Amino acid sequence: MREVLNAEWLKAWSGRTWWIMGALGVFLGLLGSSGAAAVADQQIDSGATDAAAATAELIRSWFSVLLASVLFGALFVSREYNTGAISRSVLLCGSRTRLLAAKTIVGTAMGLVFALLAAVLAPLSLWGFFTLFGMDVQWSGEATLTLLGVLTVVTLAVPWGVLLGWIIRNQAASVTIVLVVTLFVDETLFRVLPAVGKFTMGIAMGAVYRDAKPEMLSIPLALLVIAGWLVLAGWTARRLLVTRDVK
Amino acid sequence: MSDTAAVSVRGLTKRFGEVTAVEDVTFEVRPGRIVGLLGRNGAGKTTSLRMLLGLSRPSSGTATVFGRPYxxxxxxxxxxxxxxDGIAPMPGTSGRRDLRIWARMLGLPATRVDEVLDKVGLTGSADRKIKGYSTGMRQRHALAVALLADPELLVLDEPANGLDPDGIRWLRTFLRSLADEGRTILLSSHLLSEVEQTVDDVVILQRTLRYSGPISELVPGSGTSLEERFFELVGTEAERHVDA
Known part of the structure; x- marks a missing residue:
């Protein structure tokens, strides 16, 4: 298993996917945090929020890195299907289950790398944008919990993407499905049927980074829902991998 | 090396829905031989090799390597x-990087990468992106990956595809040198004249098995060529259309 993990780690850092998704994550984080700072500036002036809440809100805006994370995970698997390299991976890894496990573990490690990036850049952007708008940073327990929540979902988004990649097995389809589900399906379902929508992966992740929407799950329950989705996706991915032909 | 057949295929059949790609194929590859798996495009060569390697599940029959399923x-x-054919390197990698990935998966030291690069004559191009390689260089790279673990058996699918005359001559000499080291080689090809000069045994497929045995028995005299015997066994294109 150690050899397969070593090889997968080297694969993760090979090609352009890691830095393109890293750059996308930084872009989305900066875009979100600049918007959050602009809104906070207006709301503080009007008395609709205070510095502590605005600080936590800007930290929360870095949740958008999870989109880059989940895309990285999906591409980490599906790009091998697109080139046919997956056949060599299957031939050399010893067993298909071992390969799936190694990719999921390495995907989670890459999720930690993305989370580390967010952990460094979120406070830096907070300081930069608040200074730019002439606002005071007021770090609170809420900001700390929000940052921990963001780091958790950014980390877990990669194995989620990895398992989706194993199930979908096509690069273009996996990117499309990840984008549609993350940006459209989960949110829409939550708006139309909140009692059902709150159990989707995206909305459960929202609860973990303390998104202040009504009817959200509690954090422990949201973490359980996320674990449930990961287990279900892992079971489905393994079943498909061991029973289908590798093309 | 044991007397167990390096490769044993028994009644192998693969159906894709209504289409039967390979039907009831049986043959063996003895250790230390170079065996050519011949057939037209779409004859079932790659499908048979994929079943042999466990990448594809047979509809019926068995395929074993050294007595066991892969x-x-x-x-x-x-x-x-x-x-x-169809197994490409990791996207966006250089030749050396791709080899390092597979060497790690096999638990081999990085020095082994340099050895196989030298063996296939790609040392000077190893740090270039594989995307920029010529077809011949890609074939050599694929051979380098296959040789990483110094295997007893080589399964090569269309290794001569895209090679220029120099490359084909190099491949022929190279394969013979590998066989002289005691390795078994099963190679698929549709380049008959090339195979005729390289292999010890041939297996001819056209969905079903048409011949399996020594090339010396299939092409015994100087007056007959492998090409003539091949078309006698599988039929010409015109005959296929009449049959259809």
Missing amino acids: ADLPDAARRVGVSM
Whole structure:
């Protein structure tokens, strides 16, 4: 298993996917945090929020890195299907289950790398944008919990993407499905049927980074829902991998 | 090296829905031989090799490597080297990086990468992106990956495709040198004249098995060529259309 993990780690850092998704994550984080700072500036002036809440809100805006994370995970698997390299991976890894496990573990490690990036850049952007708008940073327990929540979902988004990649097995389809589900399906379902929508992966992740929407799950329950989705996706991915032909 | 057949295929059949790609194929590859798996495009060569390697599940029949299915063979990745049509390198990698990935998966030291690069004559191009390689260089790279673990058996799918005359001559000499080291080589090809000069045994497929045995028995005299015998066994294109 150690050899397969070593090889997968080297694969993760090979090609352009890691830095393109890293750059996308930084872009989305900066875009979100600049918007959050602009809104906070207006709301503080009007008395609709205070510095502590605005600080936590800007930290929360870095949740958008999870989109880059989940895309990285999906591409980490599906790009091998697109080139046919997956056949060599299957031939050399010893067993298909071992390969799936190694990719999921390495995907989670890459999720930690993305989370580390967010952990460094979120406070830096907070300081930069608040200074730019002439606002005071007021770090609170809420900001700390929000940052921990963001780091958790950014980390877990990669194995989620990895398992989706194993199930979908096509690069273009996996990117499309990840984008549609993350940006459209989960949110829409939550708006139309909140009692059902709150159990989707995206909305459960929202609860973990303390998104202040009504009817959200509690954090422990949201973490359980996320674990449930990961287990279900892992079971489905393994079943498909061991029973289908590798093309 | 044991007397167990390096490759044994028994009644192998693969159906894709209504289409039967391979039907009831049986043959063996003896250790230390170079065996050519011949057939037209679409004859079932790659499908048979994929079933042999466990990438594809047979509809019926069995295919074993050193007496066991590939998935159950201990240390299979080190005993069997594979270069298959349709298995590309890791995207965006240089030749050296791609080899390093697979060497790590096999638990081999990085020095082994340099050895196989030297063996296939790609040392000077190893740090270039594979995307920029010529077809011949890609074939050599695929051979280098197959040779990483110093395997007993090489399964090569269309290794001569895209090679220029120099490359084909190099491949012929190279394969012979590998066989002289005691390795078994099963190579698929539709380049008959090339195979005729390289292999010890031939297996001819056209969905079903048409011949399996020594090339010396198939092409016994100087007056007959492998090409003539091949078309006698599988029929010409015109005959195929009449049959259809």
